Structure formats: structure tokens, C-alpha cells
Amino acid sequence: MSTNNESKDGFAMNPNDDRPLLEIKNLAISFSTPGGPVNAVRNANLTVMPGETVAIVGESGSGKSTTALAAIGLLPGNGKVTGGQILFDGEDLSKASEKRFIELRGNHIGMVPQDPMSNLNPVWKIGFQVKETLKANGLAGKDPNGRVAQVLADAGLPDAAKRAKQYPHEFSGGMRQRALIAIGLACRPRLLIADEPTSALDVTVQQQILDHLDTMTSELGTAVLLITHDLGLAAERAQKVIVMYKGQVVESGPALEILRNPQHPYTQRLVASAPSLASKRLESQPVEVAEGVNAVVKPDHSGARDEILQVKNLTKVFKIRKGLGRSEDFTAVDDVSFAVKRGTTTAIVGESGSGKSTVAQMVLNLLKPTEGSITFDGEEMANRSERELFKFRRRVQPIFQDPYGSLDPMFSIYRTIEEPLRIHGIGDAKSRQLRVKELLDHVAIPTATMHRYPNELSGGQRQRIAIARALALQPEVIICDEAVSALDVLVQAQILNLLNKLQEDLNLTYLFITHDLAVVRQIADDVCVMQKGRIVEQSTSDEVFNNPKSEYTQNLLRAIPGASLML
Amino acid sequence: MSENQTPESVTPEPRGKREGKISTRHIEHFVAPLEETPLQDIDKVSIGSEPLSMWAEAWRSLRKNPLFIISTLLILLVILVSIFPQWFSSTSPTACSLENAREGRAPGHIMGFNFQGCDVYARVIYGARASVIVGVFTTIFVVIIGGIMGALAGYYGGWLDAVLARLGDIFFALPLILGAIIVMQLPMFRDSRSPWTVIVTLTIFGWPQIARITRGAVVENRGADFVQAARSLGLSKFGALVRHVVPNSLAPVIVVASISLGTYIVAEATLSYLGLGLPSSVMSWGNDISASQISVRNNPSILFWPAAALSITVLSFIMLGDALRDALDPKARR
Numbered sequence: 001m002s003t004n005n006e007s008k009d010g011f012a013m014n015p016n017d018d019r020p021l022l023e024i025k026n027l028a029i030s031f032s033t034p035g036g037p038v039n040a041v042r043n044a045n046l047t048v049m050p051g052e053t054v055a056i057v058g059e060s061g062s063g064k065s066t067t068a069l070a071a072i073g074l075l076p077g078n079g080k081v082t083g084g085q086i087l088f089d090g091e092d093l094s095k096a097s098e099k100r101f102i103e104l105r106g107n108h109i110g111m112v113p114q115d116p117m118s119n120l121n122p123v124w125k126i127g128f129q130v131k132e133t134l135k136a137n138g139l140a141g142k143d144p145n146g147r148v149a150q151v152l153a154d155a156g157l158p159d160a161a162k163r164a165k166q167y168p169h170e171f172s173g174g175m176r177q178r179a180l181i182a183i184g185l186a187c188r189p190r191l192l193i194a195d196e197p198t199s200a201l202d203v204t205v206q207q208q209i210l211d212h213l214d215t216m217t218s219e220l221g222t223a224v225l226l227i228t229h230d231l232g233l234a235a236e237r238a239q240k241v242i243v244m245y246k247g248q249v250v251e252s253g254p255a256l257e258i259l260r261n262p263q264h265p266y267t268q269r270l271v272a273s274a275p276s277l278a279s280k281r282l283e284s285q286p287v288e289v290a291e292g293v294n295a296v297v298k299p300d301h302s303g304a305r306d307e308i309l310q311v312k313n314l315t316k317v318f319k320i321r322k323g324l325g326r327s328e329d330f331t332a333v334d335d336v337s338f339a340v341k342r343g344t345t346t347a348i349v350g351e352s353g354s355g356k357s358t359v360a361q362m363v364l365n366l367l368k369p370t371e372g373s374i375t376f377d378g379e380e381m382a383n384r385s386e387r388e389l390f391k392f393r394r395r396v397q398p399i400f401q402d403p404y405g406s407l408d409p410m411f412s413i414y415r416t417i418e419e420p421l422r423i424h425g426i427g428d429a430k431s432r433q434l435r436v437k438e439l440l441d442h443v444a445i446p447t448a449t450m451h452r453y454p455n456e457l458s459g460g461q462r463q464r465i466a467i468a469r470a471l472a473l474q475p476e477v478i479i480c481d482e483a484v485s486a487l488d489v490l491v492q493a494q495i496l497n498l499l500n501k502l503q504e505d506l507n508l509t510y511l512f513i514t515h516d517l518a519v520v521r522q523i524a525d526d527v528c529v530m531q532k533g534r535i536v537e538q539s540t541s542d543e544v545f546n547n548p549k550s551e552y553t554q555n556l557l558r559a560i561p562g563a564s565l566m567l
Numbered sequence: 568m569s570e571n572q573t574p575e576s577v578t579p580e581p582r583g584k585r586e587g588k589i590s591t592r593h594i595e596h597f598v599a600p601l602e603e604t605p606l607q608d609i610d611k612v613s614i615g616s617e618p619l620s621m622w623a624e625a626w627r628s629l630r631k632n633p634l635f636i637i638s639t640l641l642i643l644l645v646i647l648v649s650i651f652p653q654w655f656s657s658t659s660p661t662a663c664s665l666e667n668a669r670e671g672r673a674p675g676h677i678m679g680f681n682f683q684g685c686d687v688y689a690r691v692i693y694g695a696r697a698s699v700i701v702g703v704f705t706t707i708f709v710v711i712i713g714g715i716m717g718a719l720a721g722y723y724g725g726w727l728d729a730v731l732a733r734l735g736d737i738f739f740a741l742p743l744i745l746g747a748i749i750v751m752q753l754p755m756f757r758d759s760r761s762p763w764t765v766i767v768t769l770t771i772f773g774w775p776q777i778a779r780i781t782r783g784a785v786v787e788n789r790g791a792d793f794v795q796a797a798r799s800l801g802l803s804k805f806g807a808l809v810r811h812v813v814p815n816s817l818a819p820v821i822v823v824a825s826i827s828l829g830t831y832i833v834a835e836a837t838l839s840y841l842g843l844g845l846p847s848s849v850m851s852w853g854n855d856i857s858a859s860q861i862s863v864r865n866n867p868s869i870l871f872w873p874a875a876a877l878s879i880t881v882l883s884f885i886m887l888g889d890a891l892r893d894a895l896d897p898k899a900r901r
Binding site: 393494 | 588589592594595596597598599601603606607609610620621791792793795796797798799800801802806811814815
């Protein structure tokens with residue numbers, strides 16, 4: 001595929017001109033904080049040619065968004081360009097006035113922000129918000145409403161004229177992102193900055209949005225500066241990839257070359273741990289070898305590894321209140337059955353709203369099933385007394401998604417990990433302290449951090465603390481509810497490796513809830529794919545990846561960005 | 568669910584493997600020298616700084632805040648005055664002689680004399696105790712009652728929440744002063760007027776405010792992942808409330824309580840001014856302000872001094888509340 005430079009209305013005036021549209025030279029940006037100035041970006045260089053898609057890849061805090069925001073003059077109040085140049089079409093913007101930026105924004109440089117949920121004003125209709133953009137740039141014309149409908153239709157919203165009269169809350173996440181893309185491209189800018197445009201969306205939606213963005217920008221000849229944390233996605237969508245690390249550009253070049261032949265050690269690390277590019281389960285382990293021989297697992301052959309957890313015909317119906325006295329049944333989980341073998345990992349995969357987390361909560365006994373049974377180690381869980389549940393809690397532990405929410409900010413690391421021991425009255429103060437040290441050791445956190453508080457730790461470190469806490473009672477089953485979804489790729493790989501090692505060492509069983517099929521491939525032995533409360537496919541991990549049966553799974557697999565790029 | 572038919576629910580057309588884009592232009596492959604950005608360990612734990620709990624961190628930012636320093640010094644002074652008034656005034660506030668009535672300042676009597684010929688300075692000093700007692704004890708009772716009510720309502724929800732919320736609304740709907748006037752007229756209060764009756768009255772009308780604040784904070788925290796985590800570790804529901812939810816909900820309660828302390832002192836002064844609060848036998852700023860209104864036009868300084876003492880005390884509590892709010896702001900801390 002090559003860039004389509006034939007623009008309809010001559011916006012890309014001289015498409016084959018070799019003058020870069022955006023050129024950032026030795027850019028330095030620093031933020032003034034109470035703790036002194038922080039250099040967020042140093043020595044950043046990048047060029048975007050007209051009509052080209054360039055992706056900036058990096059972990060959180062690498063300065064990728066900051067660099068892009070500087071180009072549109074939207075740095076936060078305490079941020080300042082302290083050196084270098086930002087040349088947009090030959091004009092230096094690093095010292096441009098606010099007035100000049102206002103002229104440029106919209107009709108020369110457009111922007112698609114990250115979070116579709118918070119970037120539309122909830123009190124105005126979608127159409128009004130698009131019209132606002134057009135008016136601000138003097139492009140509303142004689143029939144503004146018609147123009148708005150046109151712009152929204154271009155962004156792939158069906159029935160645009162009607163949709164324009166709706167409020168943001170009536171839109172799904174994907175539709176909001178389309179509306180934001182419509183706003184970003186409404187004035188036919190020559191450069192579109194897309195800051196993680198699809199990170200908050202499900203993979204299949206992400207794929208459609210990006211496909212559409214591709215089509216639109218190549219039709220209009222718009223250059224795109226795509227900011228993403230996902231190397232696979234960057235390589236798939238951009239001609240050129242720029243890798244940033246600690247505020248610096250460490251590597252840049254043609255997308256596929258970066259992916260297939262990374263030179264800088266950091267890029268090599270990224271490529272090695274990007275889940276979307278991984279092709280097999282992490283490290284081989286005895287379990288998998290044993291199963292590999294007997295690829296199709298038959299229930300009657302499971303004598304060697306007993307099924308520690310059995311879920312049968314599980315159903316959960318929520319009552320949704322619809323005004324006074326009336327309510328509507330909503331079946332979140334519909335007749336779900338699966339079994340988890342001891343010492344293996346079973347993943348439940350699904351997009352948002354598929355009911356996967358509800359299953360996890362029921363297995364944890366935090367939510368009562370409407371129907372069906374959960375059998376743990378041969379014992380039926382329904383109608384257990386509090387005392388028996390207390391014993392059960394020792395054996396099944398959760399790890400939650402949000403590492404910033406799952407640790408009590410008032411508890412020190414020591415108290416956090418000690419708490420389960422204390423609740424269950426295990427050991428005395430001294431032996432508990434030894435146990436906490438041992439647990440910290442398991443998750444590779446220095447014991448010196450014992451008296452620190454969660455706010456001093458990064459997301460990945462907090463997640464490791466959460467794992468240590470879950471391990472304190474020597475559970476047999478750990479339920480990971482999107483446990484790595486909020487983490488950067490490298491940290492994610494680190495946590496997955498840790499989980500894998502712990503499984504080997506302690507013979508743990510994992511029930512892994514995730515939306516990310518790529519992660520599943522790295523960690524799971526068996527997979528259940530859920531859609532709208534039902535299991536649509538259930539098999540071993542290899543089987544699901546190599547030979548997906550249901551159409552839904554096939555779509556999910558296809559949507560993994562960059563999956564087909566590795567050779 | 569009656570969702571809009573979104574374009575996302577349409578199955579995407581199966582397409583071939585995506586190949587990525589290859590530019591027609593030559594793109595240089597740039598690799599930064601490794602020395603420039605040395606590679607660090609993934610997610611290394613930094614153990615440079617000293618570990619700090621939330622309270623320690625709040626204290627660290629508070630002690631640099633001039634608002635906090637000034638208000639704390641003033642409050643300490645007021646508390647010291649109310650406990651040991653004799654340290655600050657050698658004159659007895661009750662040694663009055665009508666000869667001195669409405670006299671101006673004199674040696675040893677820097678604020679002059681009031682209508683009854685008592686030393687104004689001594690009365691201001693000795694009057695502090697009543698105000699501080701009313702303010703502090705009302706706040707303590709309000710926080711205990713309101714805090715418990717709010718925490719239970721917020722945590723357990725359901726009918727308990729509904730009942731407690733309506734109960735609070737009833738008291739909330741009555742203006743504090745108006746309600747207090749009625750209550751103080753009840754025979755059991757009228758016949759035994761003392762600082763304690765004032766405290767009880769103010770508590771009756773003050774607790775819903777704290778209950779609301781606590782309820783809000785508890786509702787916010789009860790759904791937190793760390794509470795669920797503690798529950799799945801086996802902690803009882805009530806245990807999770809006491810160990811995790813309440814400590815995390817304290818910050819806003821402390822802020823509101825310290826600001827309210829000032830307003831309770833004002834309320835006491837208002838009631839005393841109206842002749843309903845403290846009995847005239849108890850020396851208080853409110854009573855003195857009330858007594859001096861007859862000479863407002865000829866001798867306003869008699870009114871000025873107790874009023875100034877009252878204002879400074881109230882102001883310092885409100886300033887303290889503001890400083891605490893800044894330090895305990897949950898947004899500043901993740």
C-alpha cells in the first residue's frame with residue numbers, strides 16, 4: 001500500500017514536495033513541579049511528511065504525548081518548551097503566540113483525543129459540538145447542519161443527521177470516538193494528531209475505527225501523528241515508527257524494519273514483550289508438555305489433573321430498575337459451564353459487557369448466582385455458611401485490574417501483605433514478619449520497601465504487592481480479573497512472567513479474566529471465549545488460536561493489531 | 568438492553584491479512600547511541616526517599632503552610648487562655664465597681680471598663696473558656712454521632728440509609744438558630760441552662776451535616792477494590808468498614824469538623840446574645856456582646872473587644888480547616 005496522495009480538493013497542495021509538514025528538532029520540554037523542574041522530553045527529533053502516518057510508541061511517561069501536544073500548543077500550564085524547534089510547514093511553533101495556535105488548530109492541525117468518554121461535553125448535542133468546530137474555523141457555510149451531517153457521515157456514523165441531534169450519553173464508546181474523529185477532521189487539517197485514539201475501546205471496535213481513519217486520511221491526504229503504546233498497532237498503521245523512552249527518541253525508521261530488525265536494546269525489549277506479537281505461551285512447563293501430547297482434552301482423561309473448579313450452567317440475572325416498581329431482567333451471564341484443571345491457567349476472554357467479570361465475582365463468592373452451581377475441589381459452593389466460606393476464601397484469592405484501587409492507601413506495604421495473615425490468625429508477629437519478607441521476595445520487591453505506602457509505587461509494583469497479598473494464605477486458585485490490562489507492555493510482560501513462575505513453583509491454578517486475546521496466548525492453557533453472557537467457544541489455547549471455530553473468535557483474532565506482521 | 572444499534576455491532580467484513588504500510592519515500596533508520604539513554608531495569612523500585620504515610624505527608628505539607636502556622640498558633644493561644652485565664656490577667660473579671668463604669672483605658676486596664684465597671688480585658692480572657700468548651704465538645708459529639716450515622720447509612724445502604732437520610736433531612740431543614748431557640752425554650756433546657764445544654768442543642772442540629780459528609784465519603788470508598796480485596800481475604804463486612812472504609816473517609820470529615828467548630832462558637836455567641844444560650848452567670852463573649860449593646864453608640868469599644876476575640880477565634884478555626892483541606896486533598900495523592 002502506498003499513500004494515496006491524490007487529494008480531492010487540493011488540500012495537500014504539493015503532495016510530492018519533499019519538505020516535511022512537521023519537523024521537530026532537538027525539542028526539549030520541561031515541567032515545573034513543586035519538586036523542581038522535570039525534563040519530560042529531551043533531544044526529540046521527528047519529521048512527518050505530507051500525507052504520511054507516523055507513530056510515536058512508548059510507555060507511559062516516555063514523553064510521547066507531551067511531544068505531540070507541544071506541536072499543537074496544548075502543553076499543560078506548568079509545561080514549557082525549553083529548547084529546540086517545532087517546524088510546521090516551515091514555521092517555528094515553539095515560540096508561536098496563543099493567537100497563532102488558535103488559527104492553526106482545527107483547520108491546519110486537528111486532534112483526536114484519547115478518552116472518548118470524557119472528551120465530549122455531555123450537555124451539548126453531538127451536532128452542536130461539530131458545528132462549533134466548523135464555525136470556529138469559518139467553514140460552517142450556508143447550511144451548517146447539512147455540513148455537520150456530512151462530516152459525521154464521513155466518519156462512519158450511520159444516519160448522521162439524526163445522530164447529530166443526540167447527546168453523547170446516547171452514543172457507545174466507538175461511536176463517540178467516531179464523533180471525535182469527525183470533529184478532528186471536520187476542517188480538513190493537513191496534520192491530525194491522534195493521541196491513543198482507540199486505547200479505551202474493544203479490539204474489534206479499534207480495528208474498525210482505525211480502518212476508517214486510514215481510509216479518511218488517505219482520501220484527504222492528511223498526515224497523521226499517531227500516539228500509541230502498542231508497537232504492533234503502530235507498525236500496522238504507520239509508515240514510520242518513532243520509539244521514545246524516558247523523554248528521548250531512541251529509535252526511528254520504517255515501521256516494518258523497526259519491528260523486524262530492532263536495533264536499540266529498548267526497542268528490542270519492546271518487540272520481545274509486545275503481547276500482540278507473541279506467538280506462544282510463555283516458557284514451556286511440564287503441564288503444557290503433558291497436554292501437548294494429548295491435544296484434545298477429554299474430560300474422562302483428566303484423572304492425572306483433577307478439576308479444582310467446576311462451573312455448571314451458571315446464570316446471573318440482574319434487575320434493571322425502570323422507573324417506579326417496574327424492572328427489567330438483564331441476563332449478564334447465561335448458562336456458562338467450564339472446568340479448571342489444577343495447576344493450569346484457564347482464560348475467560350470477552351469484550352466489555354460480555355459478563356466475564358460477573359463470572360469472576362460469582363466464583364469468588366462476592367456475588368450470588370441466580371442459577372447454576374460452582375464446585376470447588378469437589379465441594380458445592382452454594383448455600384455455604386459464613387464459616388465455610390471463610391475457609392474457602394483462604395484457598396481462592398483475587399487479583400484486581402486497577403493497581404491504584406486495589407491497595408488501601410492508608411496501609412503500608414507491610415500491613416497490606418500482613419492483613420490476610422492477621423485475619424486468619426496465622427502465626428505471631430515475628431513469624432508474620434518473616435512470611436511478609438518471604439512473599440516480597442517471591443514477587444521481587446526489595447524488603448526495604450516494606451514500610452512504604454502504595455502511593456510511592458508504580459502500577460506494576462502495586463500489582464506485585466497485590467499478588468504477594470493474594471499469595472499470603474497459600475491459595476490454590478488465583479482469579480486475575482484483568483490483572484495486567486492497566487500496565488505498560490514491558491511491565492505487563494514482567495508480571496505475566498512472574499505469574500507463570502509462581503504457577504510453576506507453587507502449583508497455582510489461575511482463572512484469568514481478560515479482554516486481550518494476545519495476553520491469553522502468553523499465559524493460558526485453556527480458553528473460554530464469551531460474548532454477551534454466553535460462552536461461544538471453549539477449547540485449549542492452541543486450538544483456539546490455530547483453529548478458531550466460531551466467527552466471533554475469528555474476528556477477535558483478526559483484530560489483534562500487528563499479529564500478521566511478524567515474519 | 569435497548570442499546571442503539573451501533574455500527575460496532577455490525578460484524579466487520581473478513582479481510583485479508585494486513586500487511587502494514589510501506590512508504591514510497593526513503594525513511595532513515597535512526598538509532599540513538601546507548602550512552603544517551605542508559606537502559607534501566609524494568610519497573611525498578613526507587614528507595615531514595617523516606618517512606619511516608621498519608622498523615623505524615625499531610626503534616627509535611629502543612630508545616631510549610633503559613634495559613635496553618637498562623638491558625639494553629641492562634642488556636643493554641645485561645646486554648647491556653649481558656650484553660651489558664653489567670654496566666655493572662657491578674658485582674659478579676661468579677662471585681663467590678665460601678666465607679667469605673669464605661670471608663671476608658673487606664674493603667675492596668677488596657678481595654679477600659681464596661682457598663683458594670685468590670686475590666687473588659689479580664690472579661691475577654693475569662694470569657695474564652697465558655698466558647699471553647701461549647702465549640703470543642705459540640706464538635707466532638709457531632710463527629711461521633713454524625714460520623715456513626717453517616718458511616719452506617721453509607722456503608723449498609725438500603726432502608727437504613729433511607730431512614731437515616733430522612734431523619735437527617737428533618738434536622739437539616741430546620742435553621743440552626745431558629746431550632747435552637749425553640750429547643751432552649753423547652754422546660755428541661757430552660758431550667759438548667761449551662762454550657763452543656765447549649766452543647767446538646769447544637770449537637771441535635773449539627774450532626775446531619777457531618778453525617779452527610781461521612782456518608783458521601785463512605786459511599787465513595789465502600790466500592791473500592793481494596794475493600795473487595797479485604798472481603799475476599801475473609802474480613803467481615805463490619806471489619807472492612809472499620810479497618811478500610813472509615814480510615815479512608817476521615818479526611819473530609821476532619822476538614823468539615825474544624826470549619827464547623829468555628830461556626831458552633833458563633834452559634835453559641837448568637838444564642839447568648841439573644842439571651843437563650845449561656846446563663847448570664849457564665850462569662851462568655853456572647854453574653855458580653857449582648858450586655859454591651861446598650862452602649863453601642865456612646866462606647867463601642869466595650870462591644871468591640873469581645874467581638875474581636877470571637878471573630879479571631881472563629882477565623883482561625885476556619886483557616887485551619889482550609890489548610891487541612893489543601894493538605895488532605897485526595898486528588899493530590901493517588
